[in-house]
Amino acid sequence: MAMHANLIDGEWVEAPNASENRNPSNLSDVVGLYAQADAKQAEQAIDAAAAAFPGWAAATPQQRFDVLDAAGTEILARKEELGRLLSREEGKTLPEGIAEAGRAGQIFKFFAGETLRVAGDRLDSVRPGVIAEVTREPIGVVGLITPWNFPIAIPAWKIAPALAYGNCVVLKPADLVPGCAWALADILKRAGLPKGVLNLVLGRGSVVGEAILQSPKVAAVSFTGSVATGRHVAQRCIEGPAMKKFQLEMGGKNPFVVLDDADVEVAANAALNGAFFSTGQRCTASSRLIVTEGIHDRFVDTLTGKLKALKVDNALKEGTQIGPVVDQRQLDQDLDYLKIGQDEGAKLTWGGERLNRETEGFYLQPALFTETDNAMRINREEIFGPIATVIRAKDYESALEIANDTEFGLSSGIATTSLKHAEHFKRNSDAGMVMVNLPTAGVDYHVPFGGRKNSSYGSREQGRYAIEFYTTVKTSYAQP
Numbered sequence: 244m245a246m247h248a249n250l251i252d253g254e255w256v257e258a259p260n261a262s263e264n265r266n267p268s269n270l271s272d273v274v275g276l277y278a279q280a281d282a283k284q285a286e287q288a289i290d291a292a293a294a295a296f297p298g299w300a301a302a303t304p305q306q307r308f309d310v311l312d313a314a315g316t317e318i319l320a321r322k323e324e325l326g327r328l329l330s331r332e333e334g335k336t337l338p339e340g341i342a343e344a345g346r347a348g349q350i351f352k353f354f355a356g357e358t359l360r361v362a363g364d365r366l367d368s369v370r371p372g373v374i375a376e377v378t379r380e381p382i383g384v385v386g387l388i389t390p391w392n393f394p395i396a397i398p399a400w401k402i403a404p405a406l407a408y409g410n411c412v413v414l415k416p417a418d419l420v421p422g423c424a425w426a427l428a429d430i431l432k433r434a435g436l437p438k439g440v441l442n443l444v445l446g447r448g449s450v451v452g453e454a455i456l457q458s459p460k461v462a463a464v465s466f467t468g469s470v471a472t473g474r475h476v477a478q479r480c481i482e483g484p485a486m487k488k489f490q491l492e493m494g495g496k497n498p499f500v501v502l503d504d505a506d507v508e509v510a511a512n513a514a515l516n517g518a519f520f521s522t523g524q525r526c527t528a529s530s531r532l533i534v535t536e537g538i539h540d541r542f543v544d545t546l547t548g549k550l551k552a553l554k555v556d557n558a559l560k561e562g563t564q565i566g567p568v569v570d571q572r573q574l575d576q577d578l579d580y581l582k583i584g585q586d587e588g589a590k591l592t593w594g595g596e597r598l599n600r601e602t603e604g605f606y607l608q609p610a611l612f613t614e615t616d617n618a619m620r621i622n623r624e625e626i627f628g629p630i631a632t633v634i635r636a637k638d639y640e641s642a643l644e645i646a647n648d649t650e651f652g653l654s655s656g657i658a659t660t661s662l663k664h665a666e667h668f669k670r671n672s673d674a675g676m677v678m679v680n681l682p683t684a685g686v687d688y689h690v691p692f693g694g695r696k697n698s699s700y701g702s703r704e705q706g707r708y709a710i711e712f713y714t715t716v717k718t719s720y721a722q723p
């Protein structure tokens with residue numbers, strides 16, 4: 244099997260080692276052989292990006308538009324095939340994989356348009372005769388470090404704005420999902436990107452990631468992943484040798500509040516989708532379902548009924564609603580938390596068993612804990628699997644308090660038919676994204692994405708807000 248190589252300075256460069264990318268729905272299926280770069284290759288990629296930067300920074304908006312637009316067109320045209328690759332390497336269902344690939348295409352289209360809309364300010368100075376101008380410039384070489392759970396959308400939502408605003412990129416995707424990142428790099432190379440502007444370095448976080456964090460030639464790092472790695476990225480970016488700008492998107496423990504006046508079907512469907520779809524492996528997953536007394540039992544019954552009907556199977560099989568867990572390590576973590584929850588006194592109302600299917604994979608029955616308390620570890624720590632908890636609340640006020648009582652603040656939701664409570668929740672929920680009668684997961688590509696507290700650090704990703712991270716502002720004064 245041929246190795247999928249790294250893209251360095253416009254060339255495909257094989258690495259000293261390679262690793263097998265295996266399908267979590269079918270462990271005998273090898274998706275491909277992918278490069279495992281060493282630190283030297285990472286440095287070569289960074290050097291190539293640094294050399295390409297002056298040219299790309301000076302490219303016209305039209306040149307950047309053309310590349311991003313062409314990449315978006317190809318991704319959209321190939322979304323079925325790319326979606327299949329995604330589902331095969333990550334394990335989310337085929338419709339989810341195709342939707343994510345489509346979203347990546349839309350993101351490139353969006354940022355193609357944004358290349359034409361970079362504006363500045365020109366002001367009269369407070370000093371007579373002086374003119375003040377505020378302009379935006381690219382930052383330089385940006386290191387992009389991405390997680391495994393959105394293998395094409397997250398690289399896309401970092402690469403597209405980075406390139407749109409004139410930066411050069413070194414992308415280090417998660418080791419579990421090199422396939423989508425490789426396909427993206429291939430598409431961008433053929434879309435006419437000058438050599439060195441985008442470099443792909445596949446490999447370990449401790450090797451390739453560290454090389455990016457330690458290089459004085461990297462001006463900024465955009466990271467998505469766990470809080471623990473995020474903290475480490477932040478420390479490295481600050482301690483030098485050269486301080487870097489950084490942006491971190493991390494974990495969640497997202498609350499979904501269900502009030503007595505909610506439509507129980509709407510609430511249960513939103514909870515089902517938010518908590519369990521994509522195998523619960525979403526940073527925006529509704530992991531804590533906070534339910535007021537009057538609707539509690541009806542909601543739990545309705546949700547449990549829907550959970551029992553879910554089809555858990557091979558991600559590529561028609562009709563599958565929940566694919567496998569991504570790998571053995573994540574499965575072990577899920578099983579640990581299932582035990583921790585029961586040891587803490589939570590009631591496992593449904594699910595949690597390891598499942599066998601036609602093909603050998605990491606199948607887990609989605610699980611629902613009830614009678615839980617917000618102080619339990621299962622309500623405080625991110626599990627990142629198809630496991631949700633129900634917490635009883637006296638009324639709206641106590642539900643809101645429980646919702647905000649967490650170290651995270653990425654997404655939150657409420658199911659209610661009360662305008663008063665919906666508006667109050669939107670204003671007072673301590674999260675970066677708030678949903679009313681909608682799942683906590685599932686967002687648009689043209690508006691900002693991000694959270695508060697330990698979920699995010701730095702400026703927002705996506706939409707027009709992405710410009711804050713991928714440009715630096717210059718203020719100039721002139722006396723004509």
Ligand code: NAD
Nearest residue numbers: 389390391416417448452453468469472492493494495526
């Ligand atoms: P992770 O933190 O283990 O890894 C993320 C990336 O960091 C990977 O590419 C990894 O190789 C790299 N890395 C690891 N060690 C490194 C090091 N020492 N130096 C540099 N890079 C290093 O996270 P994961 O398991 O891939 O993803 C799951 C996590 O991502 C969850 O916590 C989830 O909530 C979070 N996530 C957050 C968002 C968001 O936008 N807030 C979106 C998706 C996922």
